[in-house]
Structures are given as structure tokens and as C-alpha cells.
Amino acid sequence: xxxxxDPATRDALVERVRFYRDLGLTEFYRRPVDAARLxxxxxxATLEANAQVEQAxxxxxxxYAQINPEQVLPVSILExxxxxxxxxxxxxxxxxxxxxxxxxxxxxALIREExxxxxxxxxxxGRNKLVFGDGSPTARLMFIxxxxxxxxxxxxxxxxxxxxxxxxxxxxxxxxxxxxVYIANVVKCRPPGNRTPEPEEANTCTPFLFxxxxxxxxxxxxxxxxxxxxxLLGQRQPLxxxxxxxxxxxxxxxxxxxxxxxxxxxxxQKKEAWADLQIAMQELGLKAPGKG
Numbered sequence: 001x002x003x004x005x006d007p008a009t010r011d012a013l014v015e016r017v018r019f020y021r022d023l024g025l026t027e028f029y030r031r032p033v034d035a036a037r038l039x040x041x042x043x044x045a046t047l048e049a050n051a052q053v054e055q056a057x058x059x060x061x062x063x064y065a066q067i068n069p070e071q072v073l074p075v076s077i078l079e080x081x082x083x084x085x086x087x088x089x090x091x092x093x094x095x096x097x098x099x100x101x102x103x104x105x106x107x108x109a110l111i112r113e114e115x116x117x118x119x120x121x122x123x124x125x126g127r128n129k130l131v132f133g134d135g136s137p138t139a140r141l142m143f144i145x146x147x148x149x150x151x152x153x154x155x156x157x158x159x160x161x162x163x164x165x166x167x168x169x170x171x172x173x174x175x176x177x178x179x180x181v182y183i184a185n186v187v188k189c190r191p192p193g194n195r196t197p198e199p200e201e202a203n204t205c206t207p208f209l210f211x212x213x214x215x216x217x218x219x220x221x222x223x224x225x226x227x228x229x230x231x232l233l234g235q236r237q238p239l240x241x242x243x244x245x246x247x248x249x250x251x252x253x254x255x256x257x258x259x260x261x262x263x264x265x266x267x268x269q270k271k272e273a274w275a276d277l278q279i280a281m282q283e284l285g286l287k288a289p290g291k292g
Contacts, residue, residue, distance in 0.1 A: 104137035107215035111208060115188070121204040123189035123197075129156035130189060133212055135182035140284055141174075142182045142218040143167065144209070145259060146227040147197055153190040158183045163260040167224075170260070173274070174281055175289050182216050184209055186231050196227055206231050213252075220280050221252055225259030243276055246283065255280045 101107040112132050118124055131148040134157050143159075151161030159167045168178050187197045187205040197205075209231075213221070223229040226239050232254060233247065239256065247254040257276035258269050281287070 101215060104215050104217070108133070108137055108212060111211045111215060115208055118188070121189075121201045123187060123191060123201055126192055127189040128153045131156055131158050131185060132188060133182060133184040134158050135178065136180055137182070137216060139180060139182040139216055140219045141176065141180075141222065141280065142184070142213065142216055142220070143171075143222045143224055144228045144232065145183070145185045145224045147185050147187040147194075148190040149194050149261075150190065158185055159260070162264060166260040166263060170273070170277060173288060174277055175286050182212075182218065184212050186228055202227070202231050218252060220283050221249060221254045222277070222280055223254060223256045225262065228259075229256045243272070244279070246279060253280075253283045255283075 115130065115132070118130060131152050135142075145159060148158065149161050149163070151164070152158055158164070167183075171178055171181055186202050186209060188208070189205075191197050191201070221232070223232050223242075226236075229239065229242050230236050232249065233242070239258070242256040245255075247256070255276055258273045263270050263273055
């Protein structure tokens with residue numbers, strides 16, 4: 001018998017569809033998504049599941065006799081085939097485009113001191129270690145991700161888990177070492193369950209990220225994923241519309257590509273990510289190892 005969707009499952013499905021939409025992906029398994037047929041099927045399946053639950057609930061011995069009505073998915077939710085956007089984000093503040101400070105390492109240390117044992121948003125309640133940044137204070141290339149995961153929260157360093165291993169390989173493919181670049185995130189505390197940071201959380205944390213960028217003053221910034229691109233550019237667009245070109249960013253070049261965690265889920269996109277990194281390499285005058 002079909003099971004009703006509980007609110008958590010429903011929210012997870014909506015979040016997954018939103019995730020792919022934000023990436024600009026409109027096809028699954030190489031077949032276009034027919035929103036009308038999808039909604040038609042979903043409504044029919046929900047009506048059938050709800051009817052079965054009502055029938056089962058009328059039987060005293062049924063496991064659904066005491067079911068919470070909120071666990072039954074309202075048809076009205078599925079009748080609207082448009083996935084609602086996330087809450088609006090605030091535009092990034094105007095930050096000085098001054099030259100790199102005389103001592104970037106000291107500037108970064110002051111920023112870390114200013115953050116302190118941060119309790120400015122709710123993310124601190126589940127934090128093990130605050131994840132500030134890692135790499136060279138004078139790097140010409142800076143990578144910016146979304147937020148720490150479990151491994152990062154445990155070690156206090158960005159990109160040290162499986163996604164970090166892939167990022168290390170990407171950096172090596174560019175002819176660089178990890179210690180030659182700088183790596184940071186939009187938020188510095190791990191969101192519960194590795195969820196996407198809420199706007200209030202990201203907007204609380206990004207001023208420190210902008211200060212880090214000003215301290216390092218890299219020639220090229222690489223935004224890893226839709227969240228980083230959104231908060232750096234101050235606008236939400238599908239990733240497909242942001243990739244493949246250079247964005248002017250306060251005297252620097254900004255390039256958008258997929259997050260390594262996404263590439264682990266869909267290795268087919270690694271070729272596209274490599275094309276993005278080659279744009280960064282061109283801006284930096286780099287050649288891949290073994291190339292003349």
C-alpha cells in the first residue's frame with residue numbers, strides 16, 4: 001500500500017528539486033522533465049494514498065488509526081508545480097577595493113580575532129570547531145565554498161573530507177599545490193545536516209568572508225556551487241547561466257563552477273568543471289602539468 005508522505009520527506013523532495021533547479025539542470029537521466037505530467041502523477045498518487053490512509057484509519061487495528069492528519073500530504077501543495085524560491089538574500093555590502101594590505105597574514109589574523117568564539121547566528125549551537133580558512137595569505141587563486149561539513153567541523157579546516165580530496169585533485173590538475181591557494185566558505189560553522197545556509201546565517205557571516213577576500217586580494221576567485229556564487233554576486237541565478245565566463249568582481253576575476261560535493265554525486269559533470277578551471281588557468285597564465 002502506498003505510504004503518505006510525511007512533512008520531512010515532502011520538504012526533502014522539494015529541496016532536491018530546488019537544488020537541481022538552482023544548478024540550471026532541467027533534465028534527469030537525459031529525459032526532459034514534463035512538469036505537467038509530473039504534477040498530474042503526483043496529485044493522483046497523493047489522492048490515492050490519502051484515500052487509503054482514511055480507509056485504513058477507520059479500522060481499529062490499523063497502524064493508521066491514530067495517524068496525525070499533518071502527515072498526509074495536501075493535494076494543494078502539488079497542484080502548484082512551481083518550486084518556491086528561497087528567501088531573498090541581501091546584496092553584498094560595498095567594500096573597499098583598496099590594494100592588498102602590506103601584511104595579508106596579519107590582516108587575516110585580525111579578522112579571525114574579530115570573529116572570536118562567534119555566537120552571532122544560530123549555527124554556533126551545533127558547532128564543534130569554527131572553520132575560518134586555509135592556505136596562502138598571498139594566493140593568486142581563492143576558492144570559496146558553501147560551508148563546513150562533518151570532517152571540516154571536526155578538524156577546523158575547510159575542504160578536508162571527500163569533497164576536499166577532490167578539490168585537492170582539481171588544484172593539482174591546475175599545476176598548483178593546496179598551500180599555494182586560499183580556501184574559505186560562505187559560512188564558518190556547519191549547518192545542521194549539511195543543509196544550505198539560511199539567508200540570515202549567510203548574511204551574518206559573509207562580511208567576514210569579504211574581509212578575507214580583501215586581505216588576500218587574489219587575482220582570481222572561484223565560486224564553488226550556487227550558494228557561493230549567489231552571495232558573491234548578490235543575485236540568484238541558475239548555475240548554468242553563470243558558468244563558462246569571467247565575472248568582474250571588485251578588481252578581480254570571478255569564475256563559477258560546480259561544488260566538489262556535487263561532482264562526487266554526478267561525476268559526469270567533472271568535464272564541465274575542468275572547463276571552468278581552465279578559464280581560471282587562462283586568467284592566471286597557468287598551464288596544466290605536462291603541457292608545454
